[in-house]
Every structure is written in C-alpha cells, then in structure tokens.
Amino acid sequence: MRFARPVAFFLLALAANTVGRAALAHEFWIAPEKYQVKLGASVQADLRNGQIFSGARLPYFDRNIARFETWEQAEIRPYGGRMGDMPALQLEPPAEGLLVVVHETTPDHLTYDSWEDFAKFAAHKDFPDIEQRHNARNLPREGFVERYTRHAKSLVAIGSGAGADRAVGMLTEFVALxxxxxxDLSRGLPVELQFRGHLRADAQIEVFERASDDTVSVTLLRTDAGGRAVVPVKSGHTYLLDAVVLRPVDPEAASRADSATTGKPAPVWQTHWAALTFAVP
Structure with a gap:
C-alpha cells in the first residue's frame, strides 16, 4: 500500500501530458467494456486515444474534461469520477434503455515543428487546400500551434436498449438516426454530422470497423447536402466514426489568453473532433 500514492500521482502526471502529445496519434473515443449491458449491471468505459481503432487508455483527469455526462432516455446526469480512475467511466447500474455517454475535452495545444506533419494530417482529414490557406495568411511553416478539442459520444444498450440518440449540444457531434x-440496419445506420447545431454538408466521415477477430478496416464516407450519411454495418462488429472541423484562429486575438496560460505561441489553427462509437448485435 505504501506505493499506491506515488503510482496515482504518476498516472495523473502521465494523463496531463498524454492528451497534448496524442493529437499526433489522431482519434479520441469512448470505449465501453461492453456495448450491451444486462439490466442491473454497472457500465464501465475507457477514454482512448490512438490510431486504427487501437489506442492508449486515459485515466479520469478533471483538468482535461470540459463535460462528461450520461444521457438516459428520461434523465441527464453529470458524471464525476476520482482522479486517476481507469476505466475513466465507472457508472452504477443505469435505467433500462439506450444510454448515451457524452465527453468533451478542454482545449489543448500542439506545436508543429514540421510543415510536412501538419500537411499530412490536414490532407488525411480532408483539407487539401491547407497549404494555400496557410500561405495566404503569411503563417510560418514551422513552430506554429494548433488548438484542439475532442467531442465524443458512445451508444450503450442497457437491457433492451430501447430509445433514440439525440443532439446533446456539443460543439460538433454525430447523431445516430x-x-x-x-x-433494422440492413440498409445501414443513418447518421447526422453537426457543428454548432448546424448540419455539415459534404464533410468527410472516417469509419473504423472492428470485426470479431479484432481486425480493423477503414472506409471514408461523405455527408450529403443535408449533412447526413448512411454507414454500412455488419452484425457482431464495433464502429468508430470520426470527423474533424479545421478552422483558422486569429493569433492576435488568441495571444493574450493562450500565451499567458500555455507559455507557447498563440494558436493559428484550431480543430474540433467529433467521434461516435457503437456496436451492432
């Protein structure tokens, strides 16, 4: 027991640094231990960051959390854990129905020492004109900063799992329709993609599909003019949907707040990442 406190502080220190480095590792998502939970059983879920639907577990660390909630069909409950908890979500038995877990991070920052790293990331997330936009603003090609936030949801069936997803007011989010x-998902799962409450037309959605043997496939979809897309799904598979908004930041407007708190140059770009996880029985 004498080692418990040092271990706990080590985990908290690790969490404080992991999120900042993890932008290079791309996606952030909620990973329930089980997507279908028996009525009367507790719910546990990890926060994960990584690539190709595989990543590091992040402990509960309130400095990194802007919002953490569980939405039952009739009740919304803010969630508060203990510092260092893993899994980050350890929920007493919820009511029967579809449980929606909601998590938003506080803003964090990433410095790009290489233009190629940023260009590769932007191209991957469907911003092919990033070099033109960057140069038009006379921005440096190295040593510049991106500010980013994560906006994740997960759908968990409690008992029958009856109910519906809904918009929960995140800055950017998926809504399962x-x-x-x-x-019946024989024609796929229809989803909406939103930003600031408005539907995102012609936006890229990256779909990560995990089979029962843990192999992962990745496909790209685009939303239609109404901000909707249909995700092909298979029984027994688990899914992560990911979409990114990339916006400019005025460095002069951001410098007072960000430079004072981070000690780094003010951000010139900001990204907002939407994620949705679910399984198909």
Missing part, C-alpha cells in the same frame, strides 16, 4: 441495437 436509428438505434443500432433495436432497429
């Missing part, structure tokens, strides 16, 4: 545990 069918219940993956109850509805």
């Amino acid at each position: 069918a219940n993956p545990y109850n509805d």
Whole structure:
C-alpha cells in the first residue's frame, strides 16, 4: 500500500501530458467494456486515444474534461469520477434503455515543428487546400500551434436498449438516426454530422470497423447536402466514426489568453473532433 500514492500521482502526471502529445496519434473515443449491458449491471468505459481503432487508455483527469455526462432516455446526469480512475467511466447500474455517454475535452495545444506533419494530417482529414490557406495568411511553416478539442459520444444498450440518440449540444457531434441495437440496419445506420447545431454538408466521415477477430478496416464516407450519411454495418462488429472541423484562429486575438496560460505561441489553427462509437448485435 505504501506505493499506491506515488503510482496515482504518476498516472495523473502521465494523463496531463498524454492528451497534448496524442493529437499526433489522431482519434479520441469512448470505449465501453461492453456495448450491451444486462439490466442491473454497472457500465464501465475507457477514454482512448490512438490510431486504427487501437489506442492508449486515459485515466479520469478533471483538468482535461470540459463535460462528461450520461444521457438516459428520461434523465441527464453529470458524471464525476476520482482522479486517476481507469476505466475513466465507472457508472452504477443505469435505467433500462439506450444510454448515451457524452465527453468533451478542454482545449489543448500542439506545436508543429514540421510543415510536412501538419500537411499530412490536414490532407488525411480532408483539407487539401491547407497549404494555400496557410500561405495566404503569411503563417510560418514551422513552430506554429494548433488548438484542439475532442467531442465524443458512445451508444450503450442497457437491457433492451430501447430509445433514440439525440443532439446533446456539443460543439460538433454525430447523431445516430436509428438505434443500432433495436432497429433494422440492413440498409445501414443513418447518421447526422453537426457543428454548432448546424448540419455539415459534404464533410468527410472516417469509419473504423472492428470485426470479431479484432481486425480493423477503414472506409471514408461523405455527408450529403443535408449533412447526413448512411454507414454500412455488419452484425457482431464495433464502429468508430470520426470527423474533424479545421478552422483558422486569429493569433492576435488568441495571444493574450493562450500565451499567458500555455507559455507557447498563440494558436493559428484550431480543430474540433467529433467521434461516435457503437456496436451492432
């Protein structure tokens, strides 16, 4: 027991540094231990950051959390854990129905020492004109800063899993327009992609699909003019949807707040990442 406190502080220190480095590792998502939970059983879920639907577990660390909630069909509950908890979500038995877990991070920053790293990231997330936009603003090609936030949801079936997803007011979010545990998905799962409450037309969605043997495939979809897309799904598979908004930041407007708090140059770009996880029985 004498080693418990040093270990706990080590985990908290690790968490404080992991999120900042993890932008290079791309996606952030909520990973329930089970996507279908028996009525009367507790719910546990990790926060994960990584690539190709595989990543490091992040402990509960309130400095990194802007919002953490569980949405039952009839009740919204803010979630508060203990510092260093892993899994980050350890929830007492919820009511029967579709449980929506909501998590938003506080802003964090990443410095790009190489233009190629930023260009590769932007191209991957469907911003092919980034060099033109960057140069038009007379920005440096190295040593510049990106500010980013994460906006994740997960759908978990409690008992029957009956109910519906809904918009929960995150800055950017997916909304499932069918219940993956109850509805007929033979034509796929329809989803909406939103930013600031408005539908995102012609936006890229990256779909990570994990099979029962843990192999992962990745496909790209685009939303239609109404901000909707249909995700092809298979029984027994687990899914992560990811979409990114990339916006300019006025460095002069950001310098007072960000430079004072981070000690780094003010950000010139900001990204907002939407994620949705679910399984198909």
